Amino acid sequence: MGAFDTATGRRSILKGLGALAVGASLPARAQQMLANPGEELHAQPHLPGKGAWVDLARALKGALVLPDDPFFGDYSRPNNLRYATRPAAVARCSTADDVMACLSWAKKTGTRFSVRSGGHNYAGYSTTHGLLIDMSPMAGVKLVDEKRGLVRISGGTVNSLVYKALERLGRTVTHGRCDGVGAAGFLLGGGIGFNMRLLGIGSDLMRETELVLADGTLVNASADADKDLLWACQGGAGGNFGVNTSFTLETFPVTTVAVFEVHWSLKRDRLEQVLFDLLHRLQGAPDGFGSKISVTVPSRQARAAGTGITISAMGQAHAGIDVPQLFGPLWDEAVKDKYEPSAPYWQAQDILAEETFPYYYREQSTFLRTSDLTLEMVASMLAFADAMPGTCMASAFKFFQVGGAVNNLQPGDTAFVHRGYDWLFSSEVNWWTLKDPPSLVQENLAWQQRFYDDVRARAKGVGAYQNFPDASLKNWQRDYYGENYAKLRAVKTQVDPKSLFTYGQGIQPV
Numbered sequence: 001m002g003a004f005d006t007a008t009g010r011r012s013i014l015k016g017l018g019a020l021a022v023g024a025s026l027p028a029r030a031q032q033m034l035a036n037p038g039e040e041l042h043a044q045p046h047l048p049g050k051g052a053w054v055d056l057a058r059a060l061k062g063a064l065v066l067p068d069d070p071f072f073g074d075y076s077r078p079n080n081l082r083y084a085t086r087p088a089a090v091a092r093c094s095t096a097d098d099v100m101a102c103l104s105w106a107k108k109t110g111t112r113f114s115v116r117s118g119g120h121n122y123a124g125y126s127t128t129h130g131l132l133i134d135m136s137p138m139a140g141v142k143l144v145d146e147k148r149g150l151v152r153i154s155g156g157t158v159n160s161l162v163y164k165a166l167e168r169l170g171r172t173v174t175h176g177r178c179d180g181v182g183a184a185g186f187l188l189g190g191g192i193g194f195n196m197r198l199l200g201i202g203s204d205l206m207r208e209t210e211l212v213l214a215d216g217t218l219v220n221a222s223a224d225a226d227k228d229l230l231w232a233c234q235g236g237a238g239g240n241f242g243v244n245t246s247f248t249l250e251t252f253p254v255t256t257v258a259v260f261e262v263h264w265s266l267k268r269d270r271l272e273q274v275l276f277d278l279l280h281r282l283q284g285a286p287d288g289f290g291s292k293i294s295v296t297v298p299s300r301q302a303r304a305a306g307t308g309i310t311i312s313a314m315g316q317a318h319a320g321i322d323v324p325q326l327f328g329p330l331w332d333e334a335v336k337d338k339y340e341p342s343a344p345y346w347q348a349q350d351i352l353a354e355e356t357f358p359y360y361y362r363e364q365s366t367f368l369r370t371s372d373l374t375l376e377m378v379a380s381m382l383a384f385a386d387a388m389p390g391t392c393m394a395s396a397f398k399f400f401q402v403g404g405a406v407n408n409l410q411p412g413d414t415a416f417v418h419r420g421y422d423w424l425f426s427s428e429v430n431w432w433t434l435k436d437p438p439s440l441v442q443e444n445l446a447w448q449q450r451f452y453d454d455v456r457a458r459a460k461g462v463g464a465y466q467n468f469p470d471a472s473l474k475n476w477q478r479d480y481y482g483e484n485y486a487k488l489r490a491v492k493t494q495v496d497p498k499s500l501f502t503y504g505q506g507i508q509p510v
């Protein structure tokens with residue numbers, strides 16, 4: 001997520017503003033409600049008295065961090081500031097016993113809680129006014145079976161640590177580009193990345209996962225024991241079945257890859273054909289090729305200064321794939337921002353890495369087939385981009401290339417139902433409340449909704465990616481989980497019949 005606006009250098013400007021972050025003080029109530037329509041889900045809960053918090057602190061091996069701690073803001077701030085709800089306390093869990101202590105305490109005191117690893121949930125589903133169960137101290141990666149290439153990742157590990165550990169092992173999985181995303185949220189909701197057409201999505205590689213369940217027991221779900229629970233954790237999304245304290249993944253050896261990031265800065269009337277050609281050409285790429293195509297709408301300010309919409313593509317190709325040949329004539333027209341024909345795998349990932357910081361955004365996604373992306377449809381998408389009111393930040397819509405190994409499994413093989421598509425379409429609107437007034441934010445969100453509805457209706461978009469949750473989706477059960485929702489409810493009923501784990505779009509027991 002988060003397109004970079006080269007014209008304004010928005011990341012560097014806003015990084016400075018980020019230091020003032022909103023965790024400290026949100027603007028007026030009206031603005032807060034506008035920015036956070038799901039707020040009622042987190043309504044101020046009953047909070048226990050001081051003595052109960054002292055009990056919890058004593059029961060934990062990790063620290064219980066209270067609002068007067070100088071680092072409280074850092075521990076409690078989510079990536080999407082739209083949902084910067086302040087918890088009552090943060091329990092920094094360092095063991096599965098700590099997680100058990102938190103759950104037992106929350107049940108005893110009737111305190112609401114949320115579980116967080118990387119804090120990158122788009123819709124604020126790891127925020128709470130109650131107890132924030134922070135898994136990030138439970139971080140680590142260990143090779144547990146050299147022959148089968150199995151690694152065990154602790155439940156609170158963030159991507160950057162996973163990458164460094166895999167680099168040392170000369171191996172990889174399907175992973176994203178953002179260092180701060182938690183492995184837990186990424187894997188539980190699916191997990192897309194440039195390797196997915198070769199290896200499947202992240203959760204397809206999950207062989208075991210250990211969880212603390214609602215009744216306080218620790219179970220290890222695998223193909224041999226609790227296999228429906230393992231199935232549910234392969235795409236059934238975080239925060240639904242328990243607190244996952246580790247994941248065992250199958251990994252694959254890596255050597256070198258080609259990486260690229262290119263853009264087309266052309267006259268407006270050429271963009272439609274370029275986007276259409278890109279989507280149709282790249283669809284036929286071998287499975288070792290992964291890409292993301294973005295259409296970036298510059299900030300209002302940059303547009304006023306004459307900067308136009310750009311189309312860009314980034315990705316990687318495993319050995320033996322000729323990137324320029326795949327792009328054909330489009331390659332000659334492209335400005336090559338980054339192109340490395342052959343680099344050691346993890347060095348190449350540093351070139352593609354995405355640096356992010358907390359700000360305000362909404363993302364809306366759906367799955368598409370190339371055959372539905374006619375020139376007329378592509379032209380209509382660009383016309384929508386022209387009509388975007390815009391904010392002080394660049395925004396974008398993107399096409400993540402799926403297909404290949406993602407489609408080797410059937411929709412019911414794991415909880416990740418979205419098989420058989422070519423592209424994951426996603427539209428993002430980004431803003432900064434200090435510069436973008438609520439009415440302008442509202443205009444942009446209304447524009448985004450019209451755009452999204454149009455793409456779903458006319459390009460026959462199906463479903464939505466559960467790892468890009470959108471609190472405004474009405475039929476999220478069908479969109480995230482399709483035909484798998486019934487089985488997910490059955491698993492939920494078995495492991496959490498009273499919905500101890502719940503959130504705005506949480507799976508409900510029968």
Ligand SMILES: Cc1cc2nc3c(=O)[nH]c(=O)nc-3n(C[C@H](O)[C@H](O)[C@H](O)COP(=O)(O)OP(=O)(O)OC[C@H]3O[C@@H](n4cnc5c(N)ncnc54)[C@H](O)[C@@H]3O)c2cc1C
Pocket residue numbers: 001002079114115116117118119120121122125126135155156175176177178180181182183184185186188189190191192193237238239240242243244245356467468503
């Ligand atoms: C900048 C950015 C880049 C991204 N890039 C990608 C990408 O390349 N590919 C991709 O697929 N997705 C990507 N995403 C989406 C991301 O995978 C999801 O938002 C993911 O759920 C975030 O995981 P997290 O642990 O950081 O989030 P959190 O907010 O901590 O958690 C997400 C959900 O999982 C629950 N949860 C957290 N930890 C646990 C646990 N240990 N056990 C059980 N439940 C838990 C939370 O309660 C919450 O419901 C990106 C998101 C952002 C903001």
